[in-house]
Amino acid sequence: MRIVxxxxxxxxxxxxPSLPVSVDQIVADAHAVVEAGATAIHVHPRDPEGAESLEPSVVSALMERLRADGPDVPVSLTTALSAESDPWRRYDLVQRWAxxxxPDSVSVNLHEAxxxxxxxxxxxxxxxxxxGVWTVEAARILIAxxxxxxxxxxEPTQVGVDDARRNAERIESLLDRAKVxxxxxxxxxxATAWPMLETALDIGHDIRIGLEDTMRLPDGSEAFDNAALVAHAVGLAAESS
Structure with missing residues (x-):
C-alpha cells in the first residue's frame, strides 16, 4: 500500500504554521514525512512569492533539489488549473519542463479543460x-x-461525509464495471479527509494525507505538521492490517 x-x-x-512553500521547506518536509512512514510525496511547486507555478524554472529548481537532497521516494507534482488557469499555457509549460x-508522476484532473x-x-x-477523478463524469472521460x-x-469534493462517500461509491462502481x-x-x-482515508483502508486502496487535504487530526485538533498527519495515518493503516 502506498502512503502519499x-x-x-x-x-x-x-x-x-508548518505549510511548506519554499524549496528548502519542501525538501525538509519531505524528509520528515518519509521518516514518519510516507512512501511517496505530492507537491504543488511554488514560485519565490509562494504562489503555485508550473513554470519550467520553478519545477526544475524544486525537482533538482529533491533529487539531490530529498528522500529517495517517488515525487508527484500537480498540473491543476489552480496552478495555471489557461489550459493551453499549461500544456506549453509542461511541454517545456526539463x-x-x-517528476516521477503528475496528477491530471480529468474534468479540467x-x-x-x-x-x-x-x-x-x-x-x-x-x-484525478472527482465526479462520475470524469470517470466516464477516463473510460471513454x-x-x-x-x-x-x-477525489470526492462534497463537504459532507455521507455525500462524499456516495459520490466515491458511484465512481468506484463505474470504474469496476468498466474493468479499470x-x-x-x-x-x-x-471534514472528509479522515473518513475517506479510513474507507480507503477498509477497501484496500492506497491512501494519502497531508496539509493539502487537512490541517487537523481526527479529534479536531490542529496537526503540528505534515509528519504528524502521516504518522497518524500510518498508525491507522497498521491497525487495519
Whole structure:
C-alpha cells in the first residue's frame, strides 16, 4: 500500500504554521514525512512569492533539489488549473519542463479543460499520470478515452461525509464495471479527509494525507505538521492490517 504525503496543495502561504512553500521547506518536509512512514510525496511547486507555478524554472529548481537532497521516494507534482488557469499555457509549460528534472508522476484532473491532451503529452514524455477523478463524469472521460494512467485518484469534493462517500461509491462502481485496473487512491479534504482515508483502508486502496487535504487530526485538533498527519495515518493503516 502506498502512503502519499500531500505537502501543500493550493493552500495560501501562512494557512498553517508548518505549510511548506519554499524549496528548502519542501525538501525538509519531505524528509520528515518519509521518516514518519510516507512512501511517496505530492507537491504543488511554488514560485519565490509562494504562489503555485508550473513554470519550467520553478519545477526544475524544486525537482533538482529533491533529487539531490530529498528522500529517495517517488515525487508527484500537480498540473491543476489552480496552478495555471489557461489550459493551453499549461500544456506549453509542461511541454517545456526539463527532461533531467521531470517528476516521477503528475496528477491530471480529468474534468479540467485540456486534460486529455495533457495526458497524451505526458505519455510522450514518459511521465506517469495519476488521473484525478472527482465526479462520475470524469470517470466516464477516463473510460471513454481509454487513457493509459498509472493510477486513479478518486477525489470526492462534497463537504459532507455521507455525500462524499456516495459520490466515491458511484465512481468506484463505474470504474469496476468498466474493468479499470489501475491502482486507486481514495481521499477527501478537510471534514472528509479522515473518513475517506479510513474507507480507503477498509477497501484496500492506497491512501494519502497531508496539509493539502487537512490541517487537523481526527479529534479536531490542529496537526503540528505534515509528519504528524502521516504518522497518524500510518498508525491507522497498521491497525487495519
Amino acid at each position: 504525503a500531500c505537502l501543500n496543495g493550493d493552500r495560501r502561504p501562512g494557512a498553517h 527532461s533531467p528534472a521531470l 485540456g486534460s486529455v491532451d495533457l495526458v497524451h503529452l505526458l505519455g510522450d514524455r514518459r511521465v506517469a499520470v495519476e488521473a 478515452t481509454g487513457l493509459e494512467v498509472a493510477s486513479v485518484l478518486v 485496473t489501475a491502482p486507486r487512491t481514495l481521499h477527501g479534504s478537510d
